[in-house]
Structure formats: C-alpha cells, structure tokens
Amino acid sequence: MIITFVLVTPRFDSLRLKLVLDDWATGLKARRRKGPTPNERVTPDPGRKPVRGFQSRIFADRHQCGRLDRNIGQFDDQFPSMNTATISPLLAVATKKQRKIILAGFSVTRAVFRRITEMFQHFWLSKTGEKVIFGLSFAGSGVQSRAIRDGLPAHVCCLALADDIEKLVRIGYIKPSWRDRAPKRGIVARSITVIASRVHKGPSSPSEKRCKRFMDILTENLAVITANPKSAGAARWNFLGLWSAARSGSVPFDEDFIRNALEAKAKPENAPLCEKLEADCDWIAFAFLKEVYLRAPLLPRDGRDATDVFVRQELGDVLITYENEAILSQMRGLPLDYCVPQTESNCLIEFPISVIDQNAAQDNVADIAHAFVEYCFGEEAQRTITEYGFRPVSEPIFQHVKERFPTPPLMETVDDDYGGWGAVMRKFFAPGAIFDILFDQVARELLQRRRKQSRWGLWGSHIKISHEDSQLKPARTSLCRPA
Secondary structure, eight states, rough: OOOOOOOOOOOOOOHHHHHHHHHHHHHHHHHHSSSSSSTTTOOOOTTEEEEEOOSSSEEEEESSSSOOTTTTTTOOOOOOOOOOHHHHHHHSSOOOOEEEEEEEEGGGGGGHHHHHHHHHHHHHHHSSOEEEEEEEEEEEEEHHHHHTTTTTTSSEOOOSOOOHHHHHHHHTTGGGGTTTTTGGGGGGEEEEEEEEEEEEESSTTTOOOOOOOOTHHOOOOOOOOOTTTOOOHHHHHHHHHHHHHHHOOOSOOOHHHHHHHHGGGSSSSGGGGGTTSSSSSHHHHHHHHHHHHTTOOOOOSSHHHHHHHHHTOOSSSSSEEEEEHHHHHTTTTEEEEEEOOSSOOOOEEEEEEEOOHHHHHTTOOHHHHHHHHHHSSSSSHHHHHHHHHOEESHHHHHHHHHSSOOSSSSSEEEHHHOOHHHHHIIISTTSSSSSHHHHHHHHHHHHHHHHHHHHSSTTTTTTOOOOOOOOOOTTTTOOOOOO
C-alpha cells in the first residue's frame, strides 16, 4: 500500500526568500546525489575540470569556448507548489490529458522562467483543463542555439541574441515570420550593461573597489571580469555597451589617449583594421576595449559563470554584466552592488523569444508553445519579468517602475545604430573580425610583458599580480592582468 502525503503551505510573499531557499535546495540536492538520475543525459567531457577550491558550476575549459554546457539535456520537470487559495479549484478541474513542452533559455533567465512556467501551468489548466509539464534547459545563448540544431527537442527558445534565433531560421527550424507573429517584434524583455562591484561588511578591503563610469576602469586600473564574447551572448551585449559609450564621445578620454588611438592607424599590425574601422570614433572605441580586455584576468563561458567567478571566487575588481543579473544577485543575498553609468552612453539589450516551429509541430504542442509565448507578453508575466530585474517591454508597466531603472543619456540599439545583428556579427564577432584582432593584440602584448618581466627576474616563469590584487591567481585559460 502506498500512502501519499500532500503538504499544503501558504505561499511566501517574499521573492528574496524564495530565491534563497531555491538555491539552498538545489545545492542540497547536488550534495546528496552521487550520480545522474535516470531522466538525465550527462555527456562526460574530459576537457573540462572543476576549478580548484570552488564547488559550483564554474569550469576551466581547455579553450575559451566550444563545448556544450552540462545543463544541456538535463530537463527539470516543473511541478508548481500550490497554496490554499489555488489548490481547491484546480483539484476540481478534471484534466483530459497532459503534454510536455521544453523551453531552452540562456543562462541568466533560469530564475524568471521557472516562475513564469509555474504561472502558465495554472493559467492553462484553468483555461483548458489540460496539464502542462515543462522541461527547462539553460546554458549560454550560442550553446543553446547549437544544441537545438544538434537535436535538443526544444519547443520554445528565449536567447540572448536575435542572431542565434536567425541561425535556426536559416535551417528551417523557425519560420522567417517569427518577429511579425509576436508582439514587440519578438522582444520579451530588455536590459542594459552595468558595472558591478563586491560589497564587504566591516573594514574596507583591497578587493572592494567601485566605479561609477566605464572610464574608471582605466583611471583606477581595475581588473575586469566579463564573459567571453565568442561563447556568450551576454558578453557580446557587454562589448557593444562599452563600444557605444566609447564611440559616442560620452567617455571623457584625455588627449594623450585619443592621440595614441588615432596614431595606431599607421601601425603595420593594424592594417586589417583599416577596412573595418572607418571613423576616428571607432579607433578610439577599439583602443578603449583593448585596454579593458588587457585588465581581464579571466573570460568565463557565460554571464552566470562570470557572476559566480566574481562573487564567490572574488576574482577581479569590477564585473561588467547585465543590469538584471546584478539585481537578481542582490535578491539572492550575494554581496554585490552595481551602478548604471549616468553620464555615458549605453546599448539597449533586447532578449527575443520564439516558438521552434519544426519541433512543436512534430510533437503536437504548437498550440501550447504559441500560447506560452503570447503569455510572456501579458501583464502578469511582464510584472514578473520586472520583479527579476529585467526591463519590461510593456510600456504601461515600465512607466510604473521606471524609477527603478535609470536611463543613460543615449541608448543605442542594434537595429538602428549598428544595422542589425547580421552586420554586428560580420563586423565584430565573425572569424577574423574586430574582436579576433583585438584578442590577438591583447594576447601578444601580455606575452611581451611576461617575457620582459621574466627577463628582469621580477616574477619568474609565471605571471603574478601586484600585492594590491594578490587574490587574483592565473588560470590556464586566463588573460592575466598587467601590473
């Protein structure tokens, strides 16, 4: 005889407490479980090793990008917790059947979509009498796009870049009209690039450094943590946010910096850049981004890993990240503070969502998938998106909460100021584009500094950091900060 106990508890009104308990339960489950459950598909990856001294999702890769995240294929079936106000009417509804849809999201949307999928389950059950089970998969945006192309049976995807959805359009997984059939041209939430710093209780420590402008990264010589643009959509948005600030003239560079940036046109190693950087402001922006990445001790795989490296391992002085990621970290109780540069321009980050038509049609869940996408643009879901730190696309809701979201003096957009993601990828992130050239120059300059310092016998065969930032330790795949 099997006895089933149903525990009905009041709903917690505090979103902060819910997130903390969720993190605690997830960590407890990971410690108790010695191996994968029967429903999980875990592919061993000999090239990935846990970072020493850090029991978390952070991994040191043999390369800066490439492999699928370990969360791919591990679907979390969502069964909502019901309170006393909702359990009675739901038990009264006779369910005809149940179906399952899979949502693939980029890493920083994990918390908000866990909540929205629970809300949609109640909505769909009360409307149709049908129970919906969600499978959730979260990883970097580019990783998710590749996983869907390689066979991940997702029915809805919310990715960091519209270009990652366009890749699925080109192979026939999504219809070309995905923007036209959804409200707001498929953009379900927005954000901007911010500067985050650690907050320590008690006396000030050397690792607690804050800046209020992007320019402070150079003037204060701060070590920067940001994700890798070759593997993370978050890092590409961060790159564009810094580029927009530098090229707009809102960053107060001194005359020497501007002169050196423009004189770089004549250098032989910058010959490939002459075709890509036309205006003087682009050369200034390139010089600024180069200085930023020279101060990056590590380039994590995605935005969530970057936050964990910065907060838990205490690497770097400041973190370049999404505004919503910084807000969510504060809600989780992490010692993090952030600042929106008020005097410098920024780039408006837009997150698209779409039904994966081919998979949805094959599994006979197209109606649920389209209903879920429509639900994400509704008032209830948009309010939830706001609670988790995203900027809503619903104008009435944004007007109600706009005091919480400071607006920079100029907000560039990818479509209006950069010509769309196709032009952005060709100019910045394609093989041999601006970022590859910048990364090669950074690597060569750091290597030259290492050889010079080793020749003088200052630091020996390994780069060490000055005593001011002695908590920074070189990783095998790191860009070590110069002295």
